[in-house]
Amino acid sequence: MTDMMNERIPAEKFAFVQENERLHDKELQTKARSFFADAMIRFGKNKSSVIAAWILLFLVLYAVLVPVFSQYTADDKDPMYVNYPPFSPFFSQFGFLNGAKTIDSQNDKAMDIWKGIAIETGMDPIIRIRNTHETEEKRRGQMVKRYTYDLEVNAYYAMGIVYRNFSYADYQKLQDWQNETGIQVIYPYVDSEDINGISDNSNIWYKMNSDGTALLDAEGNYIPAYSTRSDRAGVPYNSLRLAGDPGDWVYSTAKAGSVQCRILYYNYYIYLNGHEPSYLMGTNVMGLDLFTAIGLGARFSLIFAVLVSVINLSIGAVYGSIQGYYGGAIDMTLDRIADILSGVPFVVVTTLFQLHLAQRVGVVVSFLFAFVLTGWIGMAALTRKQFYRFKGQEFVMAARTLGASDARLMFKHIFPNAIGTIITSCALVIPGVINSETSMTYLGIVDLSTYAGTTIGTLLSQGNGAATTAPHAMLYPSIFLGLLMICFNLFGNGLRDAFNPTTRGIDD
């Protein structure tokens, strides 16, 4: 060891490293990374937040595009297709979105009616038979086997034929439309006296036994019981006739000043709307298309929430800046005001604003005021804290020495330092606003349906009444809202962590 250390190196072996070069600073090899880019990189590393951001983008696009491109609007409320399950004529061929609804305990008589609908309209409502129950009962001294069936039916086909009254002009218009398109809407009339006096079921068109089952001919086919009493017919019918019509079937019956006839509602719907019923998420209790209604509600919620956060952000930033910058008595006074406002329960604020202002400035604006009244307080507290952190620092003192005014110091020098924290907390304010807005509309304290078409809260409260019979009306808005809230929160948390300077560089 000592030999090595004391080894002598002759001077001529040494040479200058940069003998003929000029000395200067090395140019930066890497590109400078801005704070924003750095935050984005850190955000990208947070997998769940990135996924949440993509889902969020999808939901926002849904809210923007669906109400625009949907064939339904908030005013399309079908009076008959109420709480109907999801259905699409196209997808139902492949076995889903087929309007399936379970109907239990159908006896032979009921099964005949289902079959009758299939024969008459050509649309078979029965999708499948889920269960067959066999019971034995004693009848006229003999044991007779009886069957009941649990069915899955297409609710849209199952409606079949309904009675409708038309004025003469409307009846003629309907006939003209039939001639034009070749779609049969009007079906031959059936007199109740021909079908054992039944007058409340428009889907019975065949001769029946005394027990209500269908009377069959020699080949096992139904025997039509269509009316041929032309003396009772309303107006002459000169349009499409049903196959097998010998020419004397009557297609309407006269009522005072109008005609009553049997119409196939599915085709009548095409006549009214110009397209087949296609409700991808079903309809709710108002007969609204849920697919469109959710989009409408979400669009309103998002716009409203963004508007509220922007307003609250601005007020809170200014208020908090003044509090934080001046401190002392001003801070104290402003803090007391904020304390008082934040003590009022939100329900009370919303109610009072609705009662006082809704008539004058509209429901939406008064609802907005309710949010603004207390919503800025959190933002102000945040800004105040940031101001306390920065206002004593050297760069502020330097600017003050140079003669900068208070406003300039506040908004040019201190505020930009706080902006990252403020913007990211905004991402968490939006879901909060959506949550409160949905709660208030759900509770019915605020009714926005005339302005926004509908809201998710309104949809949920409408769905709640039929939660057991039509769970889809509650389920789809719930899923949408749940997904929206979860994604917003995950996204907001991700942003907050990414922009938080204290976590910077920890995981690099």
Next chain:
Amino acid sequence: MVKYILQRILYMIMVFFIITLMCFVLVRMLPLPVLPPEDPHTTVVLMRREALGYNEPYLTQFWLFLKNIFTNWDWGLSEKLYFGQNVWDIFVSKLPATMIVNLYSIIGSIPIGIGLGIFAALKKNTWIDYVISTLTMVVISVPSFVYAFLIQYIFCFKLQWFPFLMAGGTNYFTWKMFLSLVPPVMALSFGTIAGFVRTTRAELTEVLTSEFMLLARTKGLTRAQATVRHALRNCFVVIVPAIFGQFIGILGGSLIIEGIFAIPGVGGLTLNAINGLDYNIFMLSTCFYTAIGLAASLVVDVSYGFIDPRIRMGSKK
């Protein structure tokens, strides 16, 4: 400390009166409900309105309102929903239902919430922690009426374990009543549990990584000993005030859950008063909710000082 508490209480009362005054004036500015002409109560209500100075300036009205409350504990008569009845009596009759539901919910959710939170913190960054944290995140994000619907649909309709709505009557301690209270209690508990899990987990993970924990382990304590004696005690500084806050919140209950499960409680009464424009009930509910909100924040703040000697904000030394 005593001085600090007194200061806070005085300040709270002041804030309470200012809020009450604001709401009072805003309510009195609204047009009065039309009374049924034939009803014998109408004369009583009209006479009371006269006595309460409905035609006087608002401040006089407020003074009379306060005077009635402090001398007779008289909050006025219901002018719409329970026509002619004393508002305070109606209100008190609604309190037990709300309290019982919330009491069950808190008794259930505190141990579950804290337990899960501790569990998640101890198993940090394992799949158990991820599952618990994700579920907490989901429950906190989703509004309560969404999972109230799910509970109702799954447990009450599909499985038929519980009845749909709360059982009638005022006998709150029967098995039937308890069974019918399970769904609303569950719906209420989810949020509370998630809140406790989040706080406990966050606090405990922070405490577990601090240096005194390392010291405790170095001097020979087992992991369990160190956690129970040192880590848990420290994180209870945050959790216990939250529990106190929750207990005050028992009285307030939840407007939404009470509406969904038809609980004849304070929340339902408030909602009905809002929709039916019964101003006197609304005024009482407003005062009640304001008082509870303020009291909860006061108790939380003060209990910090009691539990943790390091945080004695009011004391100078």
